[in-house]
Amino acid sequence: MMSNTAESVAEQLPPYIANLNPEQAAAVQATDGAVLVLAGAGTGKTRVLTSRIAHILMQRMAWPGQILAVTFTNKAAREMGSRIETLLHGERAMEQGQRSSLTWLGTFHSIGAKIMRQHAERLGFTSSFTILDADDQLRLIKQLLSERNIDDKQNPPKLILSIIQGWKDQGLVPEKVSAEDAGHGAGARALAIYKAYQERLKTLNAMDFGDLLLHNLTLFTQQPEIHKEISQRFKYILVDEYQDTNVAQYLWLRLLASGHKNICCVGDDDQSIYGWRGAKVGNILKFEHDFPGATVIRLERNYRSTGHILAAASGLIAHNAGRLGKTLWTEDEAGEQVRVRSLWDGDEEARFVGEEVEMLQHRGSTLNEMAVLVRAGFQTRAFEERFLTLGVGYRVIGGLRFYERQEIRDAVAYLRVISQPDDDLAFERIINTPRRGIGTATLELIHTTARARNTSMVRATRELLDANMFKGKLGNSLNTLLAAFDKWRALIGTQTIGEITDAMLEESGYRAMWQAETSPDAQGRLENLKELVRAMGDFESLTGFLEHVGLVVDMAESNNADMVSLMTLHAAKGLEFDHVFLPGWEEGVFPHQRALDEKGGEGLEEERRLAYVGLTRARKSATVSFAGSRRIYNQWQSSIPSRFVNELPVAHIEMMAGGMSQQSSGSRGAFLGSVSSARAQPVAAPVDPYAQGTRIFHVKFGYGVVLRKNGDTLEIAFEKTNIKKVKADFVEKA
Numbered sequence: 001m002m003s004n005t006a007e008s009v010a011e012q013l014p015p016y017i018a019n020l021n022p023e024q025a026a027a028v029q030a031t032d033g034a035v036l037v038l039a040g041a042g043t044g045k046t047r048v049l050t051s052r053i054a055h056i057l058m059q060r061m062a063w064p065g066q067i068l069a070v071t072f073t074n075k076a077a078r079e080m081g082s083r084i085e086t087l088l089h090g091e092r093a094m095e096q097g098q099r100s101s102l103t104w105l106g107t108f109h110s111i112g113a114k115i116m117r118q119h120a121e122r123l124g125f126t127s128s129f130t131i132l133d134a135d136d137q138l139r140l141i142k143q144l145l146s147e148r149n150i151d152d153k154q155n156p157p158k159l160i161l162s163i164i165q166g167w168k169d170q171g172l173v174p175e176k177v178s179a180e181d182a183g184h185g186a187g188a189r190a191l192a193i194y195k196a197y198q199e200r201l202k203t204l205n206a207m208d209f210g211d212l213l214l215h216n217l218t219l220f221t222q223q224p225e226i227h228k229e230i231s232q233r234f235k236y237i238l239v240d241e242y243q244d245t246n247v248a249q250y251l252w253l254r255l256l257a258s259g260h261k262n263i264c265c266v267g268d269d270d271q272s273i274y275g276w277r278g279a280k281v282g283n284i285l286k287f288e289h290d291f292p293g294a295t296v297i298r299l300e301r302n303y304r305s306t307g308h309i310l311a312a313a314s315g316l317i318a319h320n321a322g323r324l325g326k327t328l329w330t331e332d333e334a335g336e337q338v339r340v341r342s343l344w345d346g347d348e349e350a351r352f353v354g355e356e357v358e359m360l361q362h363r364g365s366t367l368n369e370m371a372v373l374v375r376a377g378f379q380t381r382a383f384e385e386r387f388l389t390l391g392v393g394y395r396v397i398g399g400l401r402f403y404e405r406q407e408i409r410d411a412v413a414y415l416r417v418i419s420q421p422d423d424d425l426a427f428e429r430i431i432n433t434p435r436r437g438i439g440t441a442t443l444e445l446i447h448t449t450a451r452a453r454n455t456s457m458v459r460a461t462r463e464l465l466d467a468n469m470f471k472g473k474l475g476n477s478l479n480t481l482l483a484a485f486d487k488w489r490a491l492i493g494t495q496t497i498g499e500i501t502d503a504m505l506e507e508s509g510y511r512a513m514w515q516a517e518t519s520p521d522a523q524g525r526l527e528n529l530k531e532l533v534r535a536m537g538d539f540e541s542l543t544g545f546l547e548h549v550g551l552v553v554d555m556a557e558s559n560n561a562d563m564v565s566l567m568t569l570h571a572a573k574g575l576e577f578d579h580v581f582l583p584g585w586e587e588g589v590f591p592h593q594r595a596l597d598e599k600g601g602e603g604l605e606e607e608r609r610l611a612y613v614g615l616t617r618a619r620k621s622a623t624v625s626f627a628g629s630r631r632i633y634n635q636w637q638s639s640i641p642s643r644f645v646n647e648l649p650v651a652h653i654e655m656m657a658g659g660m661s662q663q664s665s666g667s668r669g670a671f672l673g674s675v676s677s678a679r680a681q682p683v684a685a686p687v688d689p690y691a692q693g694t695r696i697f698h699v700k701f702g703y704g705v706v707l708r709k710n711g712d713t714l715e716i717a718f719e720k721t722n723i724k725k726v727k728a729d730f731v732e733k734a
Contacts, residue, residue: 016051027297028052034291035264040328041616042304045266054087068234069105112212130206131550136425163190168210169278171248205422213248220255242267246278270317273610302328306335308652313615315649320605337654341625349627350382369578371565373614375590397567407525418488422456434513436477498536569614580618585626585642611644696731
């Protein structure tokens with residue numbers, strides 16, 4: 001019971017602080033200097049961020065335009081904005097759909113783009129620059145490889161683009177990538193392409209995602225007065241999911257906070273699981289070094305999961321060395337222990353999960369409250385087939401999103417050319433869509449002319465038409481197309497962007513193309529185009545809409561049917577379910593062998609963080625399972641349980657051999673029964689781990705398959721070399 005003194009103190013606090021726990025309140029009120037909020041899973045980090053911003057505004061420490069709040073997704077930014085408006089203006093703000101007054105609340109990319117729109121001229125661009133998506137980036141890389149007669153089979157464009165993106169994530173412009181860093185082979189060629197790629201982007205007046213921050217860094221370092229003006233503009237900086245920042249984002253934030261150092265970063269070092277896309281957990285680990293005297297506040301009270309789930313997750317993650325340390329706890333009930341199940345094979349594992357889902361459903365749980373979280377995509381097939389057999393509704397999170405569909409990409413390409421006539425990639429995509437009789441030779445002439453005169457394809461086409469280089473139907477088609485773009489462009493400011501888009505779809509013949517199409521999906525494509533026009537009603541300008549398309553990284557789930565969610569552990573971060581199934585906890589599957597091979601101990605720790613994320617998605621129950629054998633690459637392979645199983649604290653797990661359907665299954669029961677009594681060795685290792693047909697990995701020779709074994713010597717057919725004999729001690733199962 002609260003004392004009279006405590007009650008009087010609580011009454012004096014504003015509601016947005018009085019309703020917080022002590023650690024959350026401390027994080028909200030610590031407004032001076034650098035603050036790191038270590039927010040464990042389910043501890044209310046979003047509540048802390050929004051309350052902190054509301055506190056700064058309510059106490060008149062800053063105006064809305066003086067607060068920079070950075071998130072990783074548009075969805076998170078929208079949610080944060082809504083919560084802030086509710087705290088400031090009450091529930092009516094949400095009911096009326098009131099937008100956030102924070103003009104600098106958004107993703108890293110959207111904030112970077114906003115800064116570049118204001119200062120693009122300083123780096124040789126115009127403010128109407130185009131933001132390229134991944135498809136356009138890849139096409140540009142292909143063009144550059146072709147121009148240099150570089151074989152794209154030996155040098156895959158996706159690999160080249162990935163290397164370039166990696167350099168940008170590290171904040172490295174081409175001039176800062178040394179030949180030694182690039183190395184030989186693909187790296188060296190990627191460096192040469194990187195330089196040409198950046199030059200071509202400038203000619204196109206375009207930027208890719210990486211450029212939005214990379215050019216910010218260049219602007220800040222080469223233009224001190226711009227850096228000073230922007231850094232002084234923001235009195236407070238707040239960052240969500242700080243553990244997921246890459247090097248470029250880290251440098252960008254440090255530069256912006258270099259003056260006042262009023263930066264508050266909220267994150268969880270135990271949930272840093274995106275190292276494969278450039279995230280550096282070291283950024284959060286060295287926060288106190290970067291900002292001496294920083295305040296560190298740990299949020300450890302969990303409001304999501306039961307006690308046993310939290311204790312199991314905390315015990316598991318404690319095996320990581322690279323962490324700042326915290327232990328989740330709850331005042332709620334202990335709940336069920338984490339169940340650990342061993343199954344005979346992958347099919348039996350899928351049957352077990354299916355039976356558990358049906359049992360939970362009979363007990364009153366909805367399918368939407370359940371999730372199956374796998375480490376790798378190939379694991380989903382068995383569960384999909386089982387759910388289909390049972391008639392259980394399920395959704396696989398992933399697939400094509402709205403703005404990734406062909407017809408939407410085409411329509412957006414038209415709009416990009418209307419907005420930015422020098423956008424060659426967009427112009428090339430639709431110059432012959434629908435068909436206008438424009439062939440390869442015509443395109444090559446336009447390309448050659450554009451490169452020779454250092455201009456865009458649209459300008460080159462106009463010059464070639466003026467020189468009467470295109471005659472007859474071809475000339476008429478190109479003249480009609482360019483005139484149409486001029487007409488649509490002239491409508492900007494006089495008509496809504498929805499009306500302009502509708503006119504473009506009709507007058508270009510694009511809508512008629514799909515109306516004449518007899519394929520089964522043609523009607524669906526026409527419906528998507530209608531939806532595109534309807535969606536544009538939310539935007540005031542064409543530039544704003546195109547920027548949204550370029551930056552959007554998530555789409556809300558539109559299917560509200562009751563279904564089990566089936567997804568990878570990476571996709572599950574930020575979500576929560578009553579009941580979570582975590583199958584495939586076997587060595588080589590989870591932790592994934594590739595992570596161990598490529599990153600060693602660092603990779604293992606990230607895999608363990610991924611396991612921690614999986615467990616902490618569960619509110620009421622978590623079930624871990626592993627199989628004694630599994631079919632991989634069309635071969636049956638014996639499996640041993642993941643080391644993560646043995647790292648779960650014994651007091652918080654219930655170990656059982658098999659599911660309900662397996663408790664009296666003869667020889668299977670004998671096999672599975674061995675795990676319940678000896679937790680340190682849940683399943684006996686196979687007698688011969690390198691039997692004929694086993695897929696292995698060798699540090700020098702790569703992947704291969706065992707042909708035969710003689711003592712401790714294996715004869716192996718390697719994929720990239722000839723058959724070789726090696727000692728078993730020097731290989732690992734793949």
